[in-house]
Amino acid sequence: MGLFDERILGAAEHIDLALHLRALGGRGFADPEAVVSYLPSAYTVADLDTYTPRWSEAWHFPTMRHIAGKWNLSPSSPLFHDYRSSFAELRERCLLRTEVGSVPEPR
């Protein structure tokens, strides 16, 4: 399968992996007993450095466009709708700042 696609930043890595597997003729399966968690339950200031770029517009939307082009997916597919609609929710987990507002730095 090769390495992870480095143009997929911050979201949908697992979707890319599953589509890659399908393209190779492999099968995916799920164990209903399995529990996987990769998000912390309570975010701290230390998490800002990780999640500020991860859930930024600069990472999120180019990633979506790349996946759509790579796998020939329709931009109107439910997958992208879900990712668009959950973007604000993701950013709220770390209470990330809106990327346009600013307060002047001290002189």
Place this chain on the structure above:
Amino acid sequence: MEALGYPLEARVRIRDAYMVAASLSTGAFRASGRTFIAHLVGTASIMAAFGANPAVIAATLLHAAYAHGRFPDGFSENIPAMRRWLERRVGGPVEDLVYQYSRLQLEQVESYTPGNLESMPIPLANAVLIRIANGIEDRIAGDDRYFDSAKWLSESNAQIERWMPCFTAVAGRLVASGMAAILRETVAAARVDVTQRSLRPVRPLNYSIEAGSTELRGLNGRNLLADHTHETNGAGASAEGATQNGGGSRYACSINLDAIASLNGGSVSCDAEGITIVADPQPWAYSARLLPKEIQKARGRATIEISLLAERGSMGIAVLERGSSVHHLAPEQSVNTATEHLTVRFEIAAIEEAGEIIFRAWPSQHEGPARVCVHSVNVLLDAAPAPTINETAEARSIAIAGPADAAGTLGKLKSWFLR
């Protein structure tokens, strides 16, 4: 908000939080005479300029909810109930931020700064930012000149100085050093204000608040229409409610004083003797309100008559436009100890536009807490209101009151709020 780049979904969410904040602060004023909602919006605007997450802006609009918010009556001692009430309206994350803000302690923040800042929970860090914005807004809006006293302002400035190392550390880590710098500048400016003569009003909208409680007492259930005849525009009112007025009938709706709801930031108690409302001794203006929801079916011209006596201090009375915490339907009137027993009248062109009747009591500078007895509140209508479930055949009187007992009244008020 749009110009700052907040998308429509965020603006709607913040608008919704504003509506809740307006509801909780209806009739509340700062000592300067500004409406309290203006302070909330001003503080939230500072956070928006900083680019805060929409959830943080929503929480900023509600940052004073637990300290000064007018929750449904009977909630004042029940923090879990207040939290559930707010959470249902603005969601868990926003409510959690509001709660974090309300519990913010310097020792708590100092336990993270400077060496342990990375482990500080993100909601707590944002609560610190809201505290910075609050301190800025107090001062840039000029409200600091109206604080209780130069001593109070001096203490407030000193408190911010103690917090400043934490403010600087947290703001710096959240890439908001500018906010801490602006607060530092505004506190420096306010330090000059301490040495100046404070703006000291003596009456509503021009008054001075002293430490101590403000007490507003109503006479429970006393109905002037039932045991008095008084003149209104030359016409006598009667217990039956329908009166002659220049050849036409006027219909009297007596608002039972049980309906006086809570004083924001204070508490209300009902017993057989009457209603006693005690304000928190903070340097802000406080007010009690009536919720004439039961006159919603009434239409057209009306006169609202309020019979009251100021025993100590003074009181302002105003009728707010329905759905507004700012606009008056008629000029505010005030009474004080010099006015003796008085019936104030508000001529309302369209009673359907009336929202709440608010009372604002100020303590006497020399005699202590204000004591104002409200004897009756009556609404005289030119046209008969549509029947209500409480209307009886013998009198076209709309009973605002719930059951005579205190618990029943509180329950009724609670049910109104929760509709």
